Amino acid sequence: MATTPAPITAILTDIEGTTSSISFVKDELFPYARRALPGFVAAHANEPEVRRWLDVVAAENGGMCDDRMVVEVLQGWIDEDRKHTALKALQGMIWADGYRNADFTAHIYPDAAPALRAWKDAGLPLYVYSSGSVPAQRLFFGHSDAGDLIPLFSGWFDTEVGGKREAASYRHIAGAIGQPPENILFLSDVVEELDAAREAGLQTVLVDRRQDYPRPRNTAAANGHSRVESFADLDVA
Ligand SMILES: CSCCC(=O)C(=O)COP(=O)(O)O
Numbered sequence: 001m002a003t004t005p006a007p008i009t010a011i012l013t014d015i016e017g018t019t020s021s022i023s024f025v026k027d028e029l030f031p032y033a034r035r036a037l038p039g040f041v042a043a044h045a046n047e048p049e050v051r052r053w054l055d056v057v058a059a060e061n062g063g064m065c066d067d068r069m070v071v072e073v074l075q076g077w078i079d080e081d082r083k084h085t086a087l088k089a090l091q092g093m094i095w096a097d098g099y100r101n102a103d104f105t106a107h108i109y110p111d112a113a114p115a116l117r118a119w120k121d122a123g124l125p126l127y128v129y130s131s132g133s134v135p136a137q138r139l140f141f142g143h144s145d146a147g148d149l150i151p152l153f154s155g156w157f158d159t160e161v162g163g164k165r166e167a168a169s170y171r172h173i174a175g176a177i178g179q180p181p182e183n184i185l186f187l188s189d190v191v192e193e194l195d196a197a198r199e200a201g202l203q204t205v206l207v208d209r210r211q212d213y214p215r216p217r218n219t220a221a222a223n224g225h226s227r228v229e230s231f232a233d234l235d236v237a
């Protein structure tokens, strides 16, 4: 007998590839951070919040790195799209200048902002879980193509709670939100993240953006997760 899914009382969303295009992150944000990194480290290396992360990177690379070598490691990580917490924290600090100077605004898929507003208006609290640091997430949604979307969100999570492919991270987030996992819907473009969320008991939907994923993933590739190509196709509120 088929079981009825539990009612959804909160939504947790990924950013890159879900609310927003991969291309904006890879082709605009990452190159901006890569270019600005040497100057940023030269100017801010002695500030405790910057030093802390530079030291994490140095320690992971044998502990003998000077800042010039740390910058090269970080630039290599940007090229590899490493979702390392230290890199993400530093990228967020660098992007602050870009948003402040209006060098760019953050891409939001046209269907995403109206759906987020409708869910919020229907009483569903919205949360973000992204590899981007929480300050970077707030900058992103605070300077989006659709305006300041920060007021839509009730909370923010990054990899300081754990990796996005680990079930424990989603258990932690459900606890922090204060809702049973089965009442939380997680939206992401990455099947391994959805697998981890499902293992923790969350409901899941694969967001298969045709701009990012020109070949839509079939049921086998979606690993049993429901699949949509737009937030407009999600019937949650
Ligand atoms: C919101 S900051 C820019 C995005 C970013 O750095 C990133 O790694 C996004 O990963 P996601 O977990 O949102 O797919």
Ligand SMILES: [Mg+2]
Pocket (backbone or CB within 6 Å): 014, 015, 016, 017, 018, 188, 189, 190
């Ligand atoms: Mg993503």
